[in-house]
Amino acid sequence: MAPPPAAAVPSMAAEEKSGGLAAPVAPPAPTVTKRGDYTPPAYLVGTVDLRFDLDDTGVATRVSSKLVVHRNADAPSGEAPLVLNGDKEMKLVEGSLKVNGTALSADAFMVGPTGLTIPSVPSNGEFVVESTVEIAPSANKALEGLYMSGGNYCTQCEAEGFRRITYFPDRPDVMSVYTTTITGDKTLFPVLLSNGNCVESGDLEGGRHYVKYVDPWKKPSYLFAVVAGQLVSLDDEFVTCSGKTVTLRVWVRDGDLHKCGHAMAALKNAMKWDEDQYAREYDLDIFQILCVNDFNMGAMENKSLNVFNSKYVLASPETATDSDYNGISGVIAHEYFHNYSGNRVTCRSWFELTLKEGLTVFRDQCSAAEGPGAWTPPVVKRISDVTRLRSSQFPQDAGPMAHPIRPESYVEINNFYTATVYEKGACVVRMARTLLGKEGFRRGAELYFERHDGQAVTCDDWMKALVDANPHGPDMSQFMLWYSQAGTPTLTVGTTYDTSAGTLTLNVEQTVPATPGQPTKEPMHIPLAVGLIGPDGSAVPVDVEGTPAADTVVLSVRKHKESFVLRGVPDGTVPSLLRDFSAPVKLVREGGVDRLTTAFLMANDTDDFNRWEAAQTLGMDVILEYVSAREADASASFAPLSDGVIEAFRKTLRDERTDPSLRARVMVLPDEGYVAEQVTVADPLLIHEARDSVKKQLATALRADLEAVAAASAAATAGEYKIDPVSQGARALKNVCLQYLAALGESATLDKCLDTVRNGSNMTDVLAALGVLSNSPDCPQREAALSEFYSKWKDDYLVMVSWLRIQAMASRPTTLSAVKALMKHEAFDINNPNNVYAVVGGFAMANPVGFHSPPNGEAYVWLADVVLQLDKKNPQVAARMVSAFTRWRKYDATRQGVMKAQLERMRGTKGLSNDVFEICDKSVAA
Numbered sequence: 001m002a003p004p005p006a007a008a009v010p011s012m013a014a015e016e017k018s019g020g021l022a023a024p025v026a027p028p029a030p031t032v033t034k035r036g037d038y039t040p041p042a043y044l045v046g047t048v049d050l051r052f053d054l055d056d057t058g059v060a061t062r063v064s065s066k067l068v069v070h071r072n073a074d075a076p077s078g079e080a081p082l083v084l085n086g087d088k089e090m091k092l093v094e095g096s097l098k099v100n101g102t103a104l105s106a107d108a109f110m111v112g113p114t115g116l117t118i119p120s121v122p123s124n125g126e127f128v129v130e131s132t133v134e135i136a137p138s139a140n141k142a143l144e145g146l147y148m149s150g151g152n153y154c155t156q157c158e159a160e161g162f163r164r165i166t167y168f169p170d171r172p173d174v175m176s177v178y179t180t181t182i183t184g185d186k187t188l189f190p191v192l193l194s195n196g197n198c199v200e201s202g203d204l205e206g207g208r209h210y211v212k213y214v215d216p217w218k219k220p221s222y223l224f225a226v227v228a229g230q231l232v233s234l235d236d237e238f239v240t241c242s243g244k245t246v247t248l249r250v251w252v253r254d255g256d257l258h259k260c261g262h263a264m265a266a267l268k269n270a271m272k273w274d275e276d277q278y279a280r281e282y283d284l285d286i287f288q289i290l291c292v293n294d295f296n297m298g299a300m301e302n303k304s305l306n307v308f309n310s311k312y313v314l315a316s317p318e319t320a321t322d323s324d325y326n327g328i329s330g331v332i333a334h335e336y337f338h339n340y341s342g343n344r345v346t347c348r349s350w351f352e353l354t355l356k357e358g359l360t361v362f363r364d365q366c367s368a369a370e371g372p373g374a375w376t377p378p379v380v381k382r383i384s385d386v387t388r389l390r391s392s393q394f395p396q397d398a399g400p401m402a403h404p405i406r407p408e409s410y411v412e413i414n415n416f417y418t419a420t421v422y423e424k425g426a427c428v429v430r431m432a433r434t435l436l437g438k439e440g441f442r443r444g445a446e447l448y449f450e451r452h453d454g455q456a457v458t459c460d461d462w463m464k465a466l467v468d469a470n471p472h473g474p475d476m477s478q479f480m481l482w483y484s485q486a487g488t489p490t491l492t493v494g495t496t497y498d499t500s501a502g503t504l505t506l507n508v509e510q511t512v513p514a515t516p517g518q519p520t521k522e523p524m525h526i527p528l529a530v531g532l533i534g535p536d537g538s539a540v541p542v543d544v545e546g547t548p549a550a551d552t553v554v555l556s557v558r559k560h561k562e563s564f565v566l567r568g569v570p571d572g573t574v575p576s577l578l579r580d581f582s583a584p585v586k587l588v589r590e591g592g593v594d595r596l597t598t599a600f601l602m603a604n605d606t607d608d609f610n611r612w613e614a615a616q617t618l619g620m621d622v623i624l625e626y627v628s629a630r631e632a633d634a635s636a637s638f639a640p641l642s643d644g645v646i647e648a649f650r651k652t653l654r655d656e657r658t659d660p661s662l663r664a665r666v667m668v669l670p671d672e673g674y675v676a677e678q679v680t681v682a683d684p685l686l687i688h689e690a691r692d693s694v695k696k697q698l699a700t701a702l703r704a705d706l707e708a709v710a711a712a713s714a715a716a717t718a719g720e721y722k723i724d725p726v727s728q729g730a731r732a733l734k735n736v737c738l739q740y741l742a743a744l745g746e747s748a749t750l751d752k753c754l755d756t757v758r759n760g761s762n763m764t765d766v767l768a769a770l771g772v773l774s775n776s777p778d779c780p781q782r783e784a785a786l787s788e789f790y791s792k793w794k795d796d797y798l799v800m801v802s803w804l805r806i807q808a809m810a811s812r813p814t815t816l817s818a819v820k821a822l823m824k825h826e827a828f829d830i831n832n833p834n835n836v837y838a839v840v841g842g843f844a845m846a847n848p849v850g851f852h853s854p855p856n857g858e859a860y861v862w863l864a865d866v867v868l869q870l871d872k873k874n875p876q877v878a879a880r881m882v883s884a885f886t887r888w889r890k891y892d893a894t895r896q897g898v899m900k901a902q903l904e905r906m907r908g909t910k911g912l913s914n915d916v917f918e919i920c921d922k923s924v925a926a
Contacts, residue, residue, distance in 0.1 A: 001158050001338075001357070002298030002331045003422055004880065005311050005837055006846075029921065030914045034409045035351040041169055042080035044072045045176045046126065050166065054184035054228055058138030058148045062093070065166045067129045069121070081119045082129070084167035085160070087145070088113040089135065092167075096132035116167045131167050140164070141831055141873040149294035150253065152229025153189070154307055156300055159350055159413045162221035173348045173456040175218040183210040184228050191251065193227040195219070195303045197285050215303055217283065218454050220346055225302035227251070227290050234260040238271050240281045246271075247286040250313065256291070259314040262723075263289065263328055265373065270333040273371035278363075278445060280340045287336075289313065293797055296833050296876045297417070299331050301338030308335070311798060311834060317721040319799050321764040322728045326368070326375050333371075334364040340449050348456045350413045354405040354483075355459050357417075358425020362433075365426060376725050379580075379608040380661045386581045386609075389427065390674055393419035393584070397488040398677065399886045400926030401919065402515040406459050406483040411918035414876050420486075427584040428482045432466060434527045434554055434582055435474050444469035459483050478525040478558060486515040489524050491557065493577055494590030497569070504569040506530070507590070509561045516926055526557040529582035530564075535572035537604035543567040551606065552579050574600060579607040593621040599648035602666070608658075612666050615652065618645060619669040619694065624678060626690035631683070638693045646701045653705050660713065661729030664736045669695060672848045682890045684848035688811060692743070699740040710737035721762040735768035742772040750781040757785040767802055774810045790827070800827045801838050808842035808850075815850030816859050819843045823866075830870070833877050840866055844884035851884065852891070857898030860885070864902035867916060868909055875913035882906070882919045889926070900924060 049066040069082065092111055097104045099121060110117045121127060140147035145164025146155050155161070163170040180194040186209040192201075196215025203209045233249040234257055240246060248267060250260045267289070274280040289306045291313040299308040312331040315324050341363060342356035365385055369378035376384075396402060396419055403416070405425040410416050433441035444466030451465055460480075467476050489512045496505040508528065512521035531552045532540035543549040544566050555564050566575075574597055578587045595618060602614035622645060626638045652658065652666045669691055676682035699706065713734035717727055742749050749772075756769035770789055773782045786807065793799040804827060808819050822828055822839050829835050844851050844863050851859050863884060870878035888899035906912065907920035 001300050001417070002312070002334050003417060003419075004297050005309065005327075005834060030411050030917060032409050032411055033413075035349070035407070038349050038351070039076060040074045041072055041171060041174055042075045043069050043082055043121075043169065045069055045169060045174055048168075048176045048178045050178065050180045052146075052180070052182045052184075052226055052228075054153060054182065054189060056185055056188055058153065059136045060134055061137055061146065061153075062132055062134050063146075063166045064096070064132040065130065065168070067168070068126055069129055070126045071123070079123065081117050082121045083169065084116045084118075084129075085163035085170040086111070086115040086133075086167040087164040089140075089164070090167075091134040092116070093132040093134060096130065098128075098130040100127050101130075115163070133166055135165065142876065143294055143296050143833070143874060144876070146226065147294075149292040150229075151188075152227070152231065152253075152292070153184075154227050154229075154290060154292050155225050155302075156296065156307065157224050157302070158222040158300060159417075160222070162224055165224075168221055170221050172220040172222060172346050172350065175220050175346070175454070175456060177218055178215045178224060179212070180215075180224075180226065181210060181212045182226060182228060183208055189228040189230070191227070191229060191231045191233075193225075193251070193288060193290070193305055195223070195225055195305050215284075217303060217344065219303050219343060220456065223301065223303045223343055223346075225300075225305040225307060227305065227307070230254070231290070232257055233288075234264055236264050236268070238268050238282070238287075240271075241275045242281060244281075244285075246282050246284070249286070249288045250291065251288065252291045252310075252313065256310075256314055259316045259319070260291075262315045262325055263313045263332055266329040266332040267336060269329070269371060269373035270336040270367060273333070273367045274337060274340070274363075277366070277371075278340070278442070278449070280449065282339065283344070289332075293834070294832055296874070299335045301335040301342055303339075303343050306335045308332075309834065311801070314798060317762045319763055319793075319796055321762075321767055321802075322375075322723060322731060323764075324798075325723045326728075329373065329375055330364050330368050333367045334360055337363045337367070344454065345449060345452045346456045348458050350410070350416070351406055351408070352458050353413075353416060354421045354425035354428075355457070355462055357422050358405060359429050359462070361422050361426035362429040365430075374725070375723060376661055376728060377659050379612075380659070380665060380729075382580060382609055383612050383662075383665050385423070385426075387671075389419065389423045389584060390677075391671060393423045394488050394586075395673070395677055395887055396420055397424075397486060397515070398513070400516060400922045401883075401886055402486040404482075404484050404486045408484075408517070412875075412879070412914040414915055415879055415918050424584050427581075431482070431527050431583055432463075432476070432479065434529070435476070435479070435525075435556070436466060436470050440470040440473055441466070474556065476525075478523075481522055481524050485512060485521050485524065486518055487513045487521065488584065488586055489526060490586045490588060491526065491528065491578070491583075492588045492590055493575075495575060497571065499571060502568055502570070504532075504566045504573060504575065506555075506564045506566065506575065507561075508555075508557050508564065510557055510585075511560075516922065523558060523560050526583045526585060528555045528557050528577065529553070529579035530555055530566075531576040531579055531605075531607055531610075532566065532569060533574045533576055533601065533604055533606065534570050537600075539606045540569060540573050554582065576601060576605050576607055576610050578610075578613075580609045581613075593617055595621065595642070595644060599644050602648045603651050608662055611652075612662065615649070615666040616670050618648060620675065620678065622694050623670065623675055623687070623690045626693060627675075627679065627683070627686055630686055630690070638690065641694065641697045641701070646698065649698055650702055650705055653702060653709055659725075659729055660716075660733040661725065664729065664732035667733075667736050667740070673846075676848065676890065681892060683892070684852040688849045695740065696743045699743045703741070703744070706737040706740050710734050710741070713737070731762075731764050735765065738768060739772060742776065745776070747779075747781075750776060750779060754781040754785050757789055763799070763802075767806065770803075771806050771809075774806045775812070777812075794827065798834075801834050804828060804835065805838035805842045808839045809847045811847065811849040813849065813853040815843060815847060816854060816862065819850070820862070831873060833874065836870065836877050836881070840870075840881050841884075844881060852895065855894075857895065860895075860898045860902050864906050867906060868912075871909075871913050871916050872911075875915035878913065879915035879919055882916055882923075886919065886923045888923065 047068045051064040053062040137146045138148045144161035182192040192211040194213035196213045200212035231251040233251045236248045238246045291310045295309040341359045347355045369381040447469040448465035492509045494507040534540045541549040542553040605611045713730045716730040753769035760766035773785045903920045
């Protein structure tokens with residue numbers, strides 16, 4: 001499953017009104033589920049026969065189930081009741097609960113808010129359990145289980161949504177073969193879909209019709225899907241490596257069909273790449289995708305019937321940006337790759353979630369950089385992935401929700417669909433490939449898929465397959481600490497040069513910080529990729545004992561402190577460390593940042609990732625220097641940038657030998673959230689001011705260069721819109737130049753942005769210009785652009801999501817008032833997760849200036865009010881908004897006090913969901 005898209009309110013009930021800072025008494029803590037308490041299920045379900053009788057309005061849909069159950073030989077011995085998970089909103093139809101055809105009397109079973117228990121069931125052989133429940137999908141605003149979106153039925157069952165559909169042992173280690181029959185009104189719901197192959201269909205009396213699907217592959221209940229509604233499809237086909245023809249369909253609402261072409265092409269590219277790289281051929285006759293506007297996450301990998309947030313399907317040059325196109329390619333690939341890394345081989349329990357998500361993120365990252373249809377140079381994709389890791393996962397590792405990629409406990413599993421499980425999990429898989437080599441890793445992955453096909457397994461099973469496939473490979477036992485220890489390790493590297501011997505010694509010290517529940521840590525096995533850049537700017541081979549000399553050598557750091565001697569190193573050589581970000585760690589050079597050395601690497605490093613890293617280091621050092629100066633003297637003015645810093649950026653900007661997309665990335669200064677993580681106490685407004693000053697100084701000094709590069713890039717992208725890497729790179733560089741020039745605040749630049757908003761030929765350029773104007777001080781161009789853009793695009797749902805997000809993310813002290821107004825706007829729907837992520841998430845989690853500006857903490861109180869409102873409808877979305885508070889200890893005492901008070905207020909609210917309670921409770925306790 002892909003995570004959710006990148007990030008006026010009615011009054012609260014009396015006990016939830018804003019402003020009360022006294023902490024209510026917290027309710028009893030919910031049950032904690034622990035990994036160490038895992039036991040195999042007492043019963044398994046061999047086959048599941050489901051029948052959905054869809055009502056016309058979604059208020060009384062009936063679901064009948066027939067489960068063929070048998071005792072699990074791997075479960076503890078002894079008699080055990082049959083426990084079927086269920087939701088309190090389901091209504092069990094009287095007389096429908098049967099065992100082996102006999103209806104159970106009321107005293108023969110128990111129904112509670114979390115499920116149904118039958119104390120006595122047959123002890124030998126198989127037995128059949130039947131039941132019928134009534135549910136109301138149209139009232140399901142949590143968007144879990146069976147719900148309605150735009151008048152159509154759809155499902156979302158991961159992690160524990162299937163229990164909202166029918167009574168079932170809803171856990172990933174219960175894998176079954178499903179047969180699904182769906183009946184509904186033929187006019188209202190002409191399209192009826194489920195997992196697997198359609199084996200039967202026909203008309204029924206009363207204008208109804210039915211379909212019957214059989215999925216021959218065993219799957220856990222979280223991969224189940226049903227879809228019904230008025231839909232149209234883009235059809236295509238794919239011929240597999242063995243010559244089998246697979247039907248492909250993308251289902252959308254009428255009117256969106258012309259926006260599906262890129263998604264279909266991305267699907268075919270993913271299918272080809274999985275065959276070429278992992279020898280994984282698709283295993284059914286049909287693969288289908290449904291596109292819906294109302295979806296909590298990015299997409300879901302249901303077997304053969306993926307359900308997607310429309311953001312990751314629909315695209316046209318007029319309505320979608322380069323980033324949108326790339327996001328579609330990535331998420332389509334991610335969900336398709338789950339067909340093996342998650343579906344055919346799934347996780348034994350939700351603690352093993354990274355087994356499928358971390359591995360699949362790694363696979364989609366590689367496909368985006370290396371596969372057919374790759375949209376960007378590999379280094380730029382790597383930079384994008386690392387930027388996301390640092391902005392979302394590093395803060396999580398440093399906060400109260402820190403957890404290993406395989407957590408040890410949870411209250412609500414939905415809270416652990418995190419950057420740690422996904423992004424850091426992918427880094428851990430990448431490190432395994434680095435240590436084993438690409439061929440060794442592929443052997444291990446193929447063994448894993450073959451050995452565990454049709455099974456629910458653990459991270460240990462994954463690692464054992466990698467090791468077994470590489471009997472002469474490195475010892476990976478210490479490497480498993482990445483699965484059990486939380487926190488971001490820090491590598492501090494010092495150097496010693498021996499002139500007479502011509503050796504350079506790297507002295508490496510690693511520390512792993514304390515995290516909640518883990519005060520002390522063992523040293524990790526960290527692959528440190530190292531290169532050398534000679535004094536003339538050319539690569540020097542790395543020659544270290546035990547490893548063949550090469551331009552890049554991977555050193556295995558295993559101890560708290562150790563040294564590596566590099567031989568044959570000319571005097572003046574500079575080490576290039578952690579190349580391609582070979583491990584998810586913080587790298588510190590002993591003695592601090594040497595700007596001359598950093599500028600040298602920025603200009604000459606033969607590892608392109610580290611050229612970007614040098615620019616980030618240089619920018620970060622200057623910004624932090626400004627912050628420190630102002631903290632020491634509030635009236636101090638910022639010192640001018642040195643010629644060395646300016647020339648380092650100028651050289652990159654004008655270097656036509658470097659890919660434009662990489663040049664664009666290098667020119668982007670570290671974002672304010674990442675800067676805040678580098679200081680003990682963060683002042684978001686001061687950080688913004690310091691970063692803005694650096695940006696303006698660079699814009700002033702490089703004005704002529706920026707104008708020339710922008711003009712050349714504009715010429716390179718003139719004509720028909722293309723999404724190839726060259727065109728995307730040129731647009732990215734042009735728009736970065738525009739952002740710098742706009743920092744000068746000149747009317748001519750703002751006029752040019754307004755003209756682009758009105759007449760731009762593609763949405764990438766249009767939204768870049770709109771973003772510049774939205775961040776600008778009050779000016780006629782800003783108001784005209786926002787108003788005219790809305791009038792033009794108000795009927796396009798996804799474009800309106802972008803319009804909302806841009807305004808919520810405007811770095812202006814008055815943005816809170818604008819956000820409150822947006823939440824009363826007709827374009828905003830609080831029941832739609834994309835709208836909430838755009839406005840509430842965009843403001844609270846991606847707009848430090850706006851969120852932290854009101855001196856009385858008004859924005860914090862506002863966010864808590866919104867969370868409590870959301871929690872009554874959609875706890876998953878509400879919990880994601882609470883994450884804006886988890887780093888409350890990062891700020892000054894005044895801000896800490898208000899944020900903590902709001903966490904305590906939310907935690908003590910009657911009827912609070914486990915989702916929100918867990919995050920609030922851990923945040924306050926940290």
